[in-house]
Amino acid sequence: MIEAHNIRKEFKTPVVKEGRFSGLRTLFTREYRTKEAVRGISFQVEQGEFVGYIGPNGAGKSTTIKMLTGILHPTSGRVSIGGMNPHKERRSVVNNLGVVFGQRSQLWWDLPVKDSYDILAKMYSVDQADKERRLGQFAELLDLQAFWETPVRKLSLGQRMRADLAAAMLHDPGVLFLDEPTIGLDVNAKRNIRHFLKLINEQFGKTILLTTHDMDDIEQLCNRVMVINNGELSYDGTVRSLRDTIGLPTLITVTFRGPFAIPEQFQKAGEGSRAVPLRVTSAVDNTVTIEVNRREMNTLDIFKELGRWGELDDIDMEDPDFEDVIHKVY
Known part of the structure; x- marks a missing residue:
């Protein structure tokens, strides 16, 4: 549905000269x-996908959109939306495109x-019946x-x-860009x-590309995330895979319900230690806090290992915050 092939964009800005007669020179x-x-x-981006496009300020997100x-x-490269070039077939592409820029209103x-909806319906040639039906749903x-x-x-x-x-969404586009x-x-x-957004993606099959700095948007909405940094794509995959790749x-x-014994090799290993995938960070009374690299040790093996230390009463697992994962990528 959305395709970008080796796209590049350069901007030229004039160099301001200094000194006497700088304006003339x-x-x-x-x-x-x-x-x-x-x-x-x-x-x-395939039809029906909900893709997050994220990166630091100045990375190139809005320029790509x-x-x-x-x-x-x-400057070079090729873009297509539904098989059409948005620069050469603009009128046809716009009919299948919805765009929302967070700081600008249409x-x-x-x-x-x-x-405003009456004017937009005329611009997009939306007939009265379709306009009223869609606005009824949106309302x-x-x-x-x-x-x-x-x-x-x-x-x-918010309003x-x-x-x-x-x-x-008034003209019922198949693709929605959200900045x-x-x-x-x-x-x-x-x-x-x-x-x-979740509803129109899952029930109406709309293809959505979302740029945001709110990581909750990504975790709650997107089934795929692309990370851009310094104008280059540094990651393209699922949120889960991104967590695993970073290895936080x-x-x-x-x-534990009663007495337990922590094997010596796991007892507060050095901060940067990678000798073992599981590292004890604190032990207070019957409660032990552990950091584990789940790329190196799966959940079943973790439970088996902990069961050897003593009788388990309760286990709470907390994945790294997604904000930390993204900062690691940047």
Whole structure:
């Protein structure tokens, strides 16, 4: 559904000269500095996938999205949406594309929300019956009735994002690009947005590419994650595989019912030790805290090993926080 083949994007900015008559010298001998924002990225997103596209600020996320949507032309490489080039077949591609930029709205600032939908329906040639049916669905899922008659400029950020999502889906596109859709939202607003996105992906089969700095968005919504850093794709796979690849330890808290004995090789090994996959970090009364590399030791083997130490009463396993995993990638 979405394909990027070896896409690159360079930006040229003029070099500001200093000293006397700098303006005059710049007029006749202008120099440019070239910055490569995206460096030969390739990937494919199949129909119905929900893919997270993440990276630090300035990594090239938004530049990639703008090339995929046809806003920017790649310096080199090829982009296609549903088999069509968004730069050469823009009108056809736009009919199958929905876009939401978290800090920009496609709604008319001074008009009531419902009037913006009337204008968008005309622009996309959505007939009256389809418009009313879709808006009825969105109004229920996103609770739009509460601000249906309110001018867009008076909406809260959460209300505007819900209205923008409905606007992006009004012409029933197969592909949805989301750039920071939950930025600045409170917990309830994020929950509503995530519920809607999960629903249109799972029940309506929409293909979604999401850029975000909110790692909860990735964990709760995406079945695949791509990581971009310094303009290059550094990872493409599942969230679980990313955790395993990084190898951050799982934290295990074990409570024993009675006496127990920790084998000598596991007793508070050195901080950077890799001699054993399991390392005791603390032992207080009958409770032991352990770090374990689950790439080297599976869950069944962990339980068997702990059972040799004494009679188990309770075990709690906590995977590393996804934020820590991503920072390790960066």
